[in-house]
Amino acid sequence: MLMISFLFNLLLKPPSAANGAAAGQPFIPYNIDWIFPQLQKPSRLWRIASTGVIGLVGFFSKIVIVWLNKTRVHNIEVLENALESRPKGIPLLTVSNHHSCFDDPGMWGLLKLRNVCNKNVIRWSMAAHDICFTNKYHSLFFMYGKCIPVVRGAGVYQPAIDLCIEKLKLGHWVHVFPEGKVNMTKEELRFKWGVGRIIYEAPVLPIIIPIWHIGMDTVLPNEPPYYLRLGKKLTYNFGKPIDLNRLLDKLKASPVSEEEARKIITDRIQEEMMVLKQETERLHSDHLKS
Numbered sequence: 001m002l003m004i005s006f007l008f009n010l011l012l013k014p015p016s017a018a019n020g021a022a023a024g025q026p027f028i029p030y031n032i033d034w035i036f037p038q039l040q041k042p043s044r045l046w047r048i049a050s051t052g053v054i055g056l057v058g059f060f061s062k063i064v065i066v067w068l069n070k071t072r073v074h075n076i077e078v079l080e081n082a083l084e085s086r087p088k089g090i091p092l093l094t095v096s097n098h099h100s101c102f103d104d105p106g107m108w109g110l111l112k113l114r115n116v117c118n119k120n121v122i123r124w125s126m127a128a129h130d131i132c133f134t135n136k137y138h139s140l141f142f143m144y145g146k147c148i149p150v151v152r153g154a155g156v157y158q159p160a161i162d163l164c165i166e167k168l169k170l171g172h173w174v175h176v177f178p179e180g181k182v183n184m185t186k187e188e189l190r191f192k193w194g195v196g197r198i199i200y201e202a203p204v205l206p207i208i209i210p211i212w213h214i215g216m217d218t219v220l221p222n223e224p225p226y227y228l229r230l231g232k233k234l235t236y237n238f239g240k241p242i243d244l245n246r247l248l249d250k251l252k253a254s255p256v257s258e259e260e261a262r263k264i265i266t267d268r269i270q271e272e273m274m275v276l277k278q279e280t281e282r283l284h285s286d287h288l289k290s
Contacts, residue, residue, distance in 0.1 A: 026153040032133050035143055036159050040166065046144065050119045053144040058116035061109030064102075068230045069219060072287050073110050074280075075238040082207050082241070083115050083173070091168035091204060094123065095195060095269060096211035097277070098177040099186065102220035102228070105145070107213060110236060119146070123175040124167045126150040126160050152180060156197045156262065168202045178269065184222040191270045196262030199269075205248060210239040210273050212280040235284035239276045242269065 038046055065071055082092050096103065104125050108116050115121045127147035133139045139149075150160035164174045176198065178191035199208070215234035220226065247268060251261045 026151045027130065028151065029130055030134050030136075030139065032129055032139065032149045032151075035133065035139060035149055036163060038143060039148060039163060047119070049140075049144040050146065053141060054119040054122055054146065055117040057105050057145060058108065058111075058118075058122065059113070061105045061107075062113065062116060063109070064219070064228060064230075065106050065109035065234065069232045069234055070287075071110070071234040071236065072283070073236045073238075074283060075240075076110055076236070078238045078240060079209055079211075080112065080115070082209060083111070083121055086207055089171040089204065091171050091202060091206035092173040092209070093168065093195075093199065093202075093206040094173070094175045094209045094211055095178050095273065096175070096213065097273070098179050098182050099184075099213070100216035100220045100222065101182060103177070103182075103213070103216050104175065106216060106219070107211070107236065121173070122146060123173045124148060124164065125175040126164065126177070128152060128181075150194075156192075156194045161194050161197055164198050165201050168198065168204070168206050171204075174198070174206075178266070178273075182222065184217075188274070191266045191273075193259075193262045193266050195269055196264070196266035197258075199244065199265050200248070200251070200258070200261050205245060208242040208244065208269070210242060210269070210276050212237050212239070212273065212276045214280055214284040233284075233287050235280060235287050237276060237280040237283060239272065242272050244268065 042050070079094065086092060096107070100106070104123075104127075108122060110116075124146045125148065127133070127142055127149060129149040129151050132142040132147060133149040142149075148160045148163050151158055164176070167174050176195050178195045179189045180192040180194075183189055199206070213234065213236045215232055218232040219229050219234065221229070244265065247265070251264060256264070
């Protein structure tokens with residue numbers, strides 16, 4: 001019960017804090033330097049603690065999303081097949097929209113129990129340093145949950161992006177919210193170029209799976225009071241893998257700068273995501289009418 005209470009306190013954060021952007025240099029309320037070495041080379045203690053946190057959060061997410069809300073899922077086999085059948089050493093990158101503070105871990109509750117509760121399978125994901133890593137205890141919890149502290153405003157060359165590339169090099173699964181924040185207004189935000197750098201510099205091109213979901217902000221609203229709602233209609237749509245092989249070959253054979261390459265890749269990801277968004281909106285409209 002104590003762990004469940006702690007989980008609630010960590011996850012139900014006011015989105016206003018999650019979206020806070022101070023002028024000038026990013027403010028770092030807590031020293032996160034010690035976290036990266038532990039994520040780079042997890043110890044035996046880390047692995048044991050991670051097993052517990054991942055198992056608890058995964059099971060909790062499945063209860064909330066699958067059993068306590070009215071969720072329609074389309075094409076999740078695309079992700080399940082990538083998790084269970086992709087060749088050894090081939091990395092996986094998922095990208096999705098970000099409408100609620102409960103998007104991650106909530107959406108992974110859709111996976112089979114053996115995947116969502118398995119620390120060796122579940123994703124690595126970047127999380128806002130000023131929300132999830134504000135003190136030692138929060139930092140330990142999210143670190144064991146395979147979250148990587150990203151400093152918004154620090155650019156594409158920061159330890160979080162470096163670590164994502166390292167995890168892909170090892171053939172792991174990395175998830176990215178390319179909007180860079182909880183998009184409370186649901187406007188079309190320009191995707192952050194970090195996803196472009198991750199793809200461009202990954203030693204092996206990952207399988208790239210886009211995800212669009214609608215309704216998560218009704219489960220955990222972006223306005224107070226901040227608590228989980230039940231019985232809401234949610235729609236999840238998993239797109240076909242985005243094939244960037246020809247684009248990457250062209251970019252690496254041409255004299256474009258790294259900055260331009262990152263932009264081109266990110267723009268392509270955003271184009272694919274907007275197509276998926278339109279399709280998901282139609283599916284969600286049908287869900288609401290049912």
